[in-house]
Amino acid sequence: MIPIPRGIASLKLLPLEVGCFYSLSTINCQLLTLNFMFTLRRWWDKNGGKAIGSGVIIAIAALVIPTQSGAIFELYHTLSQPFNTSVGRGDRLNNAQIAQLRAESEELKRQNQQLKQLLGDKALPSQGILAPIVLRSPDNWWQQITVGKGSKDGVKVNDIALGIGGLVGRVTQVTPHTSRILLASDPNSRMGVLIARSRSMGFVRGARGDRAILQFFDKLPDVKPGDTVMTSALSQLFPPGLPVAKVMEVNLKKAPAPEAIVEFTAPFSDLEWVAIHPPHEKPESLDLPASK
Amino acid sequence: LNTFKNSTTKQQGPIEIAAIGISAVICVLLLPTRFPGMEVLGIGPSWLVMWLVVWTLNRSFWSAVIAAAILGGIQDGMTIVDVGVGGVTLSHIVSLVGVAATIKFLQKRQFVKNNLGGAIVLVVTMTIWSEVISGIQHLLDFAHLQFPLGAGLDLGTIWQIQSRTVLIAAILGSIWMPVLYYPLKLAMRDRK
Numbered sequence: 001m002i003p004i005p006r007g008i009a010s011l012k013l014l015p016l017e018v019g020c021f022y023s024l025s026t027i028n029c030q031l032l033t034l035n036f037m038f039t040l041r042r043w044w045d046k047n048g049g050k051a052i053g054s055g056v057i058i059a060i061a062a063l064v065i066p067t068q069s070g071a072i073f074e075l076y077h078t079l080s081q082p083f084n085t086s087v088g089r090g091d092r093l094n095n096a097q098i099a100q101l102r103a104e105s106e107e108l109k110r111q112n113q114q115l116k117q118l119l120g121d122k123a124l125p126s127q128g129i130l131a132p133i134v135l136r137s138p139d140n141w142w143q144q145i146t147v148g149k150g151s152k153d154g155v156k157v158n159d160i161a162l163g164i165g166g167l168v169g170r171v172t173q174v175t176p177h178t179s180r181i182l183l184a185s186d187p188n189s190r191m192g193v194l195i196a197r198s199r200s201m202g203f204v205r206g207a208r209g210d211r212a213i214l215q216f217f218d219k220l221p222d223v224k225p226g227d228t229v230m231t232s233a234l235s236q237l238f239p240p241g242l243p244v245a246k247v248m249e250v251n252l253k254k255a256p257a258p259e260a261i262v263e264f265t266a267p268f269s270d271l272e273w274v275a276i277h278p279p280h281e282k283p284e285s286l287d288l289p290a291s292k
Numbered sequence: 293l294n295t296f297k298n299s300t301t302k303q304q305g306p307i308e309i310a311a312i313g314i315s316a317v318i319c320v321l322l323l324p325t326r327f328p329g330m331e332v333l334g335i336g337p338s339w340l341v342m343w344l345v346v347w348t349l350n351r352s353f354w355s356a357v358i359a360a361a362i363l364g365g366i367q368d369g370m371t372i373v374d375v376g377v378g379g380v381t382l383s384h385i386v387s388l389v390g391v392a393a394t395i396k397f398l399q400k401r402q403f404v405k406n407n408l409g410g411a412i413v414l415v416v417t418m419t420i421w422s423e424v425i426s427g428i429q430h431l432l433d434f435a436h437l438q439f440p441l442g443a444g445l446d447l448g449t450i451w452q453i454q455s456r457t458v459l460i461a462a463i464l465g466s467i468w469m470p471v472l473y474y475p476l477k478l479a480m481r482d483r484k
Contacts, residue, residue: 135324138370140335140457141382141426146324172373182373208453269334 092267096165099265103166103228103243106196111241128162128275129153134178143186143208145169147274150177158237161274165266166243167191167231168274179276183268184244185212192235193244198222201232204244204262212245214260221258223250229262239280311479312347315472319343320366330464335457337464338419340367340384341391342472345414348395349406350480360392361385382433387425391418411473412466419462423454 044051131149138144149155151174161168161181169189173180182189185206193214194201200221204214214229227247233240245262252258319339322330330336340363348356364385371384395404395414404410427450 136326136334136336138323138367139384140338140423140454140461141430142371142373144371144373180373188373207449 089270093164093270096265096267099246100165100243103196103230103265106228107230107241107243110196128277129155130273130275131155131161131179132273133271141208142188143183143206143268144172145181145183145268145274146178147181147276148178149276150175150179152176155179155276156278158279159276160238160242160279161276162242163266163268163271163274165264166245167238168266168268168271170237171276181274184264184266185209185268191238191244192232193229194232195221195223195247196228196230198227201234202257202260204229210267211248211261211263214245214247214262215254215256216258216260219258220252223247223258223260225250237279239277308479311475315476315479316343316363319472320363320370323367323370330468332460332464333456335460335464337468338422338461339472340364340388341419341422342415342465342469343476344388344392345395345411345418345469346473346476346480348392349399349404349411349414350477353393353396356392356396357389360388364388382426382429384426386429387422390425391422394418394421408470408473412469415465415469416462419465420458423458423461427454 129149131147131153133145134148135146136144145168147161155171155174157171157174159171159179161171167184169181169183169186171179172182183206184191184204185208187206187208190203190205192201193204198221200216200218200223202214202216202218202221204212206212216223225247228243229245229247231238231240231242231244243265245264247260248263249261250258251260319342322336322339326334326336344356344360344363347359351359364383364387367384367388372382395418398404398414399406404414430450431447
């Protein structure tokens with residue numbers, strides 16, 4: 001429907017009489033109104049959706065701005081919840097430290113009993129070299145860390161690394177200022193261990209995570225969930241009596257040998273410092289700063 | 293690495309050659325880092341796969357394969373530890389060359405285009421593909437070095453551990469791809 005040309009046509013047909021000016025101006029006014037409405041209608045058809053959208057957005061903004069964008073921060077908080085891994089990190093480190101101390105005291109009691117029957121402990125305590133962890137594993141298959149102390153600081157290949165919670169790994173490569181440590185959680189890392197409570201022996205093999213597999217040498221080991229796992233005196237690479245892990249699950253019916261799932265007491269991914277000790281030297285203590 | 297870059301990119305200016313070389317070095321340096329925003333749950337993107345995707349899209353088959361082998365060798369040097377009997381032998385050369393060859397194959401069949409969208413799709417798929425190749429190597433190792441002698445894990449354990457890792461790496465790779473794609477594309481634009 002096109003009203004404007006028709007209007008103009010009717011305007012031309014009007015006779016010029018008295019009062020024509022009045023009627024003309026009325027028609028003119030009507031025409032202008034029509035014209036305006038027509039333009040408005042056309043604009044609305046074209047941009048109505050956008051206008052409503054912008055209106056809604058402006059209204060939301062008007063509601064949000066006075067609250068100092070509180071809703072946005074709340075939304076961000078809700079959305080970031082699944083990715084927020086740093087929550088409870090301090091707690092984890094603290095728990096690890098408590099678990100480590102408990103394990104150490106358990107071991108010390110036992111050692112004390114044994115030492116009473118002997119003349120003395122021949123192993124020399126060592127302070128160790130405190131080294132910051134600077135780099136992590138360069139791929140997804142190996143579990144390694146690189147620390148910022150190297151051969152110039154006295155680190156040697158096969159030295160052992162300890163962190164908050166217990167044993168971390170073994171030095172496999174040394175450069176003048178860095179050294180690479182193979183974590184205990186790497187499948188290539190295997191260490192001789194025993195259950196602190198019952199002295200059942202076995203070895204722990206990493207499984208690329210917080211958990212690892214302990215395989216026992218005995219057919220019927222005395223083990224239950226919650227037991228502390230320590231390096232054994234039979235280990236060639238690690239000094240005996242270092243806390244390693246805690247038993248989580250026990251599977252005595254496993255085919256070649258009984259198995260247990262253990263969880264490392266040291267939270268490898270949260271550590272920032274390690275202490276490097278020469279192998280076969282009993283470390284004195286594990287007093288490490290929790291963070292930089 | 294640098295001599296190789298010089299020999300294959302003669303037609304380009306020194307700035308482009310430097311940009312390509314430096315970008316590759318940066319990617320290698322980024323591998324063991326876990327900067328905030330570049331890692332989720334301690335897992336970072338596969339920087340070398342990302343670099344290789346851009347390189348392969350802009351270069352011939354053999355350039356791509358040679359670059360993949362060199363980068364794989366560097367990564368092997370950064371990771372492999374000789375643990376004696378029973379150690380897993382898992383080379384990144386195989387997975388990266390596999391990635392380069394696959395991209396070239398897909399490009400020849402015109403399944404992928406040399407633009408940012410294509411590169412991002414390739415980064416996601418190729419990160420997964422490279423890890424699958426590594427997994428196959430691992431399983432072959434497991435087959436002939438049984439526990440307790442070998443350090444290999446069976447398929448179930450690998451799937452359990454690696455599936456999450458691979459997905460995170462792939463997603464992070466796709467997120468960081470534009471940062472790498474545009475400068476590298478600019479440096480490589482002249483040759484096909």
